[in-house]
Structure formats: C-alpha cells, structure tokens
Amino acid sequence: MELVKIPKRQENPLNLPPGMLKKIIIGVVALVAVVIGSSCFYTVQEQERAAILTFGKYTGESTAGLHFKWPYPIQQVIVVPAELTQRIHIGYRVNGDVSTPVEEEAMMITGDENIVSADAVVQWKISNIRDYLYNISDPEQFLRNAASSSIRSVIGSEKLDYAITDGKTEIQDKVREKLLELQNKYHTGIQIIDIKFQDIEPPSGQVEEAFRAVTNAREEKNTKINNAAKYENDKIPKARGEAQAQLENAEAVKKSRILNAQGDVAQFNAIYAEYAKNKGITESRLLMETLEKILPKAKIIISDSSSGDTVKYLPLNELIRNPGSASGASGSAGAQQQGGTSP
Numbered sequence: 461m462e463l464v465k466i467p468k469r470q471e472n473p474l475n476l477p478p479g480m481l482k483k484i485i486i487g488v489v490a491l492v493a494v495v496i497g498s499s500c501f502y503t504v505q506e507q508e509r510a511a512i513l514t515f516g517k518y519t520g521e522s523t524a525g526l527h528f529k530w531p532y533p534i535q536q537v538i539v540v541p542a543e544l545t546q547r548i549h550i551g552y553r554v555n556g557d558v559s560t561p562v563e564e565e566a567m568m569i570t571g572d573e574n575i576v577s578a579d580a581v582v583q584w585k586i587s588n589i590r591d592y593l594y595n596i597s598d599p600e601q602f603l604r605n606a607a608s609s610s611i612r613s614v615i616g617s618e619k620l621d622y623a624i625t626d627g628k629t630e631i632q633d634k635v636r637e638k639l640l641e642l643q644n645k646y647h648t649g650i651q652i653i654d655i656k657f658q659d660i661e662p663p664s665g666q667v668e669e670a671f672r673a674v675t676n677a678r679e680e681k682n683t684k685i686n687n688a689a690k691y692e693n694d695k696i697p698k699a700r701g702e703a704q705a706q707l708e709n710a711e712a713v714k715k716s717r718i719l720n721a722q723g724d725v726a727q728f729n730a731i732y733a734e735y736a737k738n739k740g741i742t743e744s745r746l747l748m749e750t751l752e753k754i755l756p757k758a759k760i761i762i763s764d765s766s767s768g769d770t771v772k773y774l775p776l777n778e779l780i781r782n783p784g785s786a787s788g789a790s791g792s793a794g795a796q797q798q799g800g801t802s803p
Contacts, residue, residue, distance in 0.1 A: 591649030
C-alpha cells in the first residue's frame with residue numbers, strides 16, 4: 461500500500477482573512493513613509509528664521525518659506541522669531557491692558573543716596589541665531605538682568621534731582637551704551653534697538669510730593685525765563701530798529717540842512733556878484749523885496765524928495781480910502797512938485 465504525502469497547511473497565527481496581512485503591511489509602510497515625508501518639510505513664517513542642526517550641530521539657517529530637511533535624528537530645525545521686534549519691561553509687567561509694578565526691579569539708589577523708582581522698556585531683536593541659541597541659556601532673563609544692571613549703574617552715579625528732571629534723556633543714552641557693551645561682550649546674538657524710561661520718580665508719599673513741588677517750581681522758573689527771553693527778543697529788535705531809524709532820520713536831516721545851507725550860500729554868492737556889479741540898484745531891489753515880505757498887505761507910496769525945497773502935500777488918508785484917486789493925487793503931487801521947483 462502506497463502512502464501519499466499531504467503538504468502541511470501554513471498556519472495563520474492572527475487568524476486573518478487571506479490577503480489582509482499584506483494590506484496591513486502596505487498600510488504601515490505607507491504611514492511610515494508619510495510621517496517621514498512630512499517631517500522632511502518645514503515652513504518658516506515671515507518674521508521667523510530657522511536654525512538647522514545636523515546630528516545636533518549647527519550647520520546653517522533658513523529664511524521664510526517652505527524648506528526640506530532630512531528626518532530626525534539626522535537633522536533638526538529650531539525656529540526663532542528673528543525678524544520680530546520684541547520688548548521686555550523693567551520695573552513692571554504688562555498683562556493685556558493691566559500693568560503691575562515690580563518694586564524689587566524698579567527701586568534703586570542714586571548717587572546722592574536717595575531712593576528712586578525707574579520703569580523702562582527695552583526693544584530688541586535677534587541678530588545672530590547661533591549666538592542666541594548656544595551662548596546664553598535664557599536670553600530673555602539675561603537681557604532683563606543686563607538692562608536692570610545697566611540702569612542701576614547709571615542712576616547710581618547721578619543725583620536724584622538731575623535724574624528726575626533734566627537728565628532723563630542723557631541717562632537713557634548711557635544705559636543703552638552699557639547694554640550694548642554687555643551684549644557685545646558675551647556675544648548674546650541680541651540687538652538692542654532702543655531703551656525708553658516710562659518714569660523716573662521718587663517713591664510715593666511725602667518724598668514724592670516734595671519733589672513734585674520742586675519740579676513744578678523749576679518748570680515755573682523755566683516758563684518765566686522763556687517768557688523773559690521772548691519779551692527780550694521782542695523788545696530789543698524793535699528798539700534797535702527805532703534807534704537805526706532815528707539815526708537814519710538824523711542823517712537825512714543833516715544832509716538836508718547841509719544842502720539847504722549850500723544852496724543859501726550859492727544864492728548869496730550869486731546876489732553878491734550882482735551887487736558888486738551895481739550896488740545901488742541891487743540895494744533898492746533888495747529893500748523892495750524885503751518890504752514886500754515883511755509888509756505883504758501894506759500900501760507903499762514912494763516920493764522923490766531929494767531935490768527942491770518946496771513942501772509937498774500928499775493926502776495919504778484920502779489916497780488910502782480911495783485907491784482910484786491915487787493916480788490923480790500922484791499927478792497933482794507931480795504938478796505941485798514941478799510948480800515948486802520952477803523958478
């Protein structure tokens with residue numbers, strides 16, 4: 461009797477339908493491929509930059525856009541807001557619209573051993589991603605400590621009166637310089653854009669009221685000085701203008717009188733030249749002209765009495781009352797004169 465060998469049936473430990481295991485394997489492989497593929501692409505936003513780490517070492521950086529990288533653990537990407545201007549507050553914290561003072565940061569001692577409260581805002585951004593990520597462990601806390609240290613150093617060398625009045629701008633500049641020195645010294649990768657003080661004032665209470673009174677008095681003093689300078693600038697130019705006008709007017713009067721005098725001299729010289737030629741006629745003409753000037757409405761009767769001894773009769777009162785008979789009187793006077801002179 462011949463035995464027939466029957467092939468052993470393949471076991472299915474998961475008890476799955478035929479072909480299902482193959483589908484599961486394909487699905488798992490596709491899922492792994494999708495996960496790995498999705499991890500190979502990353503997006504950097506407009507205000508961000510990304511540091512690329514290859515086996516944990518910094519190898520480059522990328523800007524805004526869609527980029528490719530090798531999957532982890534070959535490459536890793538750290539995105540930082542390098543193009544965004546950020547702010548930290550010294551002496552207070554802001555949560556929405558609520559501002560909360562932080563006394564231990566704000567209180568400091570001035571150079572003349574007075575207490576002052578200083579609040580400031582520091583604007584900064586990331587300038588070097590590699591230094592920012594690897595040279596300091598907590599960049600924001602480092603910047604806060606550096607800003608607070610710089611403010612205390614500068615205010616500690618100034619007097620309170622100067623710090624709360626005229627020295628605010630100069631103190632800001634000095635603090636900014638010290639803060640920049642610290643960032644450059646430790647290579648933090650942080651760029652300081654600006655620092656602005658919100659308030660530099662004495663603590664609240666009687667000290668604050670006293671300094672407020674001092675500040676008001678100083679402002680009133682400056683206002684009066686400005687008003688006085690304005691009054692001076694208004695009056696002095698006017699006075700100078702009036703003085704110059706008077707000088708020019710005097711100069712004009714001087715020149716006018718000189719010219720008039722020169723004209724009178726020229727006129728006198730001309731008259732004298734004519735007088736020298738014929739003194740009698742010139743004397744008579746000058747005498748008549750002078751009489752016309754000093755007696756403009758007088759009636760003048762001229763009679764020649766140089767010759768003869770006969771007494772002449774001139775009815776002056778009648779001649780004055782009756783001007784029409786002047787010619788007849790003159791004729792009779794002439795006839796009387798001729799009769800008087802005839803032998």
